Amino acid sequence: MDRERFMKLLPWISTPLLLIVTVVIWKLSTTVFEISPFVLPPPEAVAQTLLEFSRQPDTWLVHARITLVETVVGFGFALVTGVMVGAVLGRIFWLELAVRPLVVALQVIPKVALIPLFVIWFGFGITSKVIIAAILAFFPIMLNVLLGVRSVEPGHREVMRSLNANRWQTFSSLDFHSTLPYVFAGMEVGIVLALIGAIVGEYLGGNEGLGYMVVVSLNALDAPRLFAVIILLAGLGWLLFFAVNGIKRLMIPWHESVIETGIS
Amino acid sequence: MPELELVGVEKIFETKRATTHALTTINLTIEREEFIAIIGQSGCGKTTLLRILAGLVKPSEGAVRAEGRSLWDGAVLDTETVNKLGIVFQDPNLFPWYSVEDNIALPLKLRGVDRKTRRARAHELCDLVGLTGFERAYPRELSGGMRQRTAIARALSYRPAVLLLDEPFGALDAMTRERMNLELQSIAAATRATVVLVTHSINEAVFLADRIVLLSPRPGRIRSITRVPFPRPRELDLETQPEFQNIARELRHELDEDA
Numbered sequence: 001m002d003r004e005r006f007m008k009l010l011p012w013i014s015t016p017l018l019l020i021v022t023v024v025i026w027k028l029s030t031t032v033f034e035i036s037p038f039v040l041p042p043p044e045a046v047a048q049t050l051l052e053f054s055r056q057p058d059t060w061l062v063h064a065r066i067t068l069v070e071t072v073v074g075f076g077f078a079l080v081t082g083v084m085v086g087a088v089l090g091r092i093f094w095l096e097l098a099v100r101p102l103v104v105a106l107q108v109i110p111k112v113a114l115i116p117l118f119v120i121w122f123g124f125g126i127t128s129k130v131i132i133a134a135i136l137a138f139f140p141i142m143l144n145v146l147l148g149v150r151s152v153e154p155g156h157r158e159v160m161r162s163l164n165a166n167r168w169q170t171f172s173s174l175d176f177h178s179t180l181p182y183v184f185a186g187m188e189v190g191i192v193l194a195l196i197g198a199i200v201g202e203y204l205g206g207n208e209g210l211g212y213m214v215v216v217s218l219n220a221l222d223a224p225r226l227f228a229v230i231i232l233l234a235g236l237g238w239l240l241f242f243a244v245n246g247i248k249r250l251m252i253p254w255h256e257s258v259i260e261t262g263i264s
Numbered sequence: 265m266p267e268l269e270l271v272g273v274e275k276i277f278e279t280k281r282a283t284t285h286a287l288t289t290i291n292l293t294i295e296r297e298e299f300i301a302i303i304g305q306s307g308c309g310k311t312t313l314l315r316i317l318a319g320l321v322k323p324s325e326g327a328v329r330a331e332g333r334s335l336w337d338g339a340v341l342d343t344e345t346v347n348k349l350g351i352v353f354q355d356p357n358l359f360p361w362y363s364v365e366d367n368i369a370l371p372l373k374l375r376g377v378d379r380k381t382r383r384a385r386a387h388e389l390c391d392l393v394g395l396t397g398f399e400r401a402y403p404r405e406l407s408g409g410m411r412q413r414t415a416i417a418r419a420l421s422y423r424p425a426v427l428l429l430d431e432p433f434g435a436l437d438a439m440t441r442e443r444m445n446l447e448l449q450s451i452a453a454a455t456r457a458t459v460v461l462v463t464h465s466i467n468e469a470v471f472l473a474d475r476i477v478l479l480s481p482r483p484g485r486i487r488s489i490t491r492v493p494f495p496r497p498r499e500l501d502l503e504t505q506p507e508f509q510n511i512a513r514e515l516r517h518e519l520d521e522d523a
């Protein structure tokens with residue numbers, strides 16, 4: 001097998017191997033070091049719970065759907081507003097200068113600290129979580145778009161100018177394509193943050209969503225169930241990230257971040 | 265009627281910190297299908313001169329005319345005249361999101377030419393500049409020479425009467441550069457375009473040009489215009505001929521006096 005093909009296959013071999021190693025270490029630490037099953041349940045107990053989940057999907061599917069909806073809707077708001085605000089601030093220099101201190105101040109606030117406020121304002125339902133998810137995802141998207149709008153290469157602008165392109169043509173042939181990789185960079189960070197926002201929101205209030213299931217399992221000291229829900233959440237995060245990543249691969253196949261990684 | 269005319273052109277750049285007199289009393293007449301090379305020390309204003317010809321920079325004084333029509337009407341650029349000019353920059357400036365053929369056909373797209381015609385023209389140009397088989401490739405998959413060829417093909421796509429080139433081969437290695445010179449010669453012959461080439465290579469200028477305009481710096485002005493008598497097509501071994509070397513030596517001497 002030549003080197004290049006091996007490099008392509010490598011992640012597909014290494015990932016399952018690493019997973020197996022992790023489970024083995026996990027199992028060993030529960031048996032050899034006799035860690036309490038309340039702290040670290042053995043892998044088979046977690047697998048047992050996951051098996052129950054798959055037999056009775058109605059115990060968790062509703063919750064998963066709620067978390068998914070909160071995340072996606074919040075992310076959707078963040079995407080629309082983030083792109084709009086980022087594009088406007090990127091284009092209107094004085095406006096960006098005027099609001100920069102405020103943006104920086106808002107950005108450094110640990111936003112999860114605001115979650116209890118949102119729960120008070122918008123109730124224990126889905127709304128408060130959607131808003132939290134949106135706010136968390138908004139900043140990386142907005143800042144990336146702002147950077148992207150300003151990062152159009154002057155040489156490319158000159159080409160459009162020398163060809164007498166009008167504003168719409170310059171936007172559709174140049175600015176749009178040039179900014180898209182930045183939008184996706186913001187989206188990839190944003191989707192993960194949106195999920196975090198939704199889950200932390202569920203921790204703090206309400207009685208639905210996977211975050212709520214985590215809290216319930218914790219209160220019942222049901223460690224295997226806690227682990228199983230965390231694995232479900234990981235799966236959800238994975239699913240969302242790769243959905244965004246998949247759209248990116250479809251939309252900007254020409255970009256460096258999409259090129260097949262091959263060591264040549 | 266001359267293809268291009270510069271009459272009493274002056275250019276002064278003013279910034280907060282400095283006023284630069286970039287060009288002074290530039291009078292130059294370029295005939296149809298002529299190949300002009302502009303050489304000079306770096307900072308002598310040769311790129312500015314080309315950008316003035318391209319309508320990208322407005323002269324402070326004087327007139328620029330293409331086929332008798334003034335390029336500027338007050339502060340307004342005559343776009344119809346500019347549409348007859350093709351420009352190749354030092355950097356190929358290809359759009360990474362477009363394939364080679366889409367990059368080449370971009371000017372046609374902006375002019376509202378339909379897709380089928382665009383594609384046909386792009387393929388035709390790929391053949392002309394030696395990019396056959398790379399129509400669907402992205403710029404990042406090309407070598408430096410191929411990228412610059414794509415940029416030349418893009419400038420040729422709308423059949424400009426004038427081709428303006430700003431050190432197009434400056435970033436290429438010596439061997440690729442020689443090959444590109446040969447190709448540029450045959451492209452100029454095939455398209456019958458008037459060519460203005462800015463270069464810092466004396467040999468490149470002597471090899472390609474009908475006339476060589478030598479600029480002196482501070483402020484940039486025309487020091488001399490040298491006619492190059494060799495018949496076309498010119499072969500690479502022309503550079504070993506004594507007449508070629510005499511012209512090159514004379515130009516080198518003049519450039520050294522400016523330094």
